[in-house]
Amino acid sequence: MEIPFNYSSPVTGKYFIGRKKEVVILSNLLSQGESVTIYSPPKTGKNSLLQQSLLKMKTSGKAFSFCEFSLTNIRSIGDFATGLAASIIRSLATTPDEYEEFIRKYLSGTHFVFDPEQFESKGSILSLNWDIDFDDVRAVLSLPYRLSSERNGNLIITIHDFQNILLAENGDRLCRTFDNVMKEYANKLCSFVFLGSEVNAMKEIFVHHGYFHKTVSRLEMEDIDVREVIDFAVSGFLTSGKVVDRDLMLGICNLFHGNIWYISHFCSICDSLSKGYIMEPVLIESLNTLMSVHEPAFKSAMNGLTTFQVCLLRAVLEGNTRFSSSEVIQKYGLNSSANVRRLKDALCKKEIITFDDKDSPRILDPLFEYWLSKKYFHIN
DSSP states (O other): OOOSSOOSSOOOGGGOOSOHHHHHHHHHHHHTTOEEEEEOSTTSSHHHHHHHHHHHHHHTTOOEEEEEEEOTTOOSHHHHHHHHHHHHHHHHOOSHHHHHHHHHHHSTTSSEEOOHHHHHHHOOSOEESSOOOHHHHHHHHHHHHHHHHHHTSEEEEEEETGGGGGGSTTHHHHHHHHHHHHHHTTTSSEEEEEEESOHHHHHIIIIISOTTTTTEEEOOOOOOOHHHHHHHHHHHHHTTTOEEOHHHHHHHHHHTTTOHHHHHHHHHHHHHHOOSEEOHHHHHHHHHHHHHHHHHHHHHHHHTSOHHHHHHHHHHHTTOOOTTSHHHHHHHTOOOHHHHHHHHHHHHHTTSEEEOTTOOEEESOHHHHHHIIIIISOOO
């Protein structure tokens, strides 16, 4: 069944909107065996960009193998190493005999083994026969490079929620080891794609700590051209025989700062609430419906803030940038410039705001920003 507004999964082809330049850059980097990091707030199109780039590579005849691994629930080095190795092996082997042979051939001398009982009961293709050490970790991290050399083909490994690597014990050492292995095998045709939805945590890894400085390129995603977004919305509504005013959609695009996931979800709600011409009351009802879906999470986020943090957030919303000035400190009750620094760090760690190179703040979630302004602070 054709869905005009898909917001539940990554999109490609005719559903992929904008970012043509980023697709060309990413597909070229991956074709050359370069590693890339892409980080932006949740649901801003990272996975769709990757899938569209891989599709472009396939249609242009590029040969590669691809595997995915997520750090969403990873909290230990053992889980990281076994999970990553298992994902790589599963992308290249399919039977228990092949798994066992693969481990024997490529992970000999490590503490990794194939345990038939564990495979039978839990589906685990990798087990440990002793406590894991960093020699085991290095063997796993070098595995895709060794495989690419032997198979004469590019292997692309995507690691989702990469910022969680620092949540594992010895996370800093794990990053250093990863970086060193990538430098050691720099001339091999193998690509890692590090995706992260926590902007400040990813900055901590790639900017503040400087890990992967010479081994990984950052690909920044630009805002999608608002005309393309409006054309996408208008075309989607037409498939179900409905019409929407372009100026009204322009207002929606500005409200969501061009976030195509929010816009797709919003348009889907509009589509379900309307017949024929979509009027402004339908847009308002759809916006309220969308906010009601996310409001519990927004309230929870605000309940987790201190009074000082709430005051600083209001100062951000009201357009202030010089938070350490005596005028702003007094107006918003921020106590002191030292306290302001702590508040900024706290809101960044909670992934509520981020700061650019000029130290200008930005609220990461556009719907949260709108909800704060309209429903929480009642600013306008």
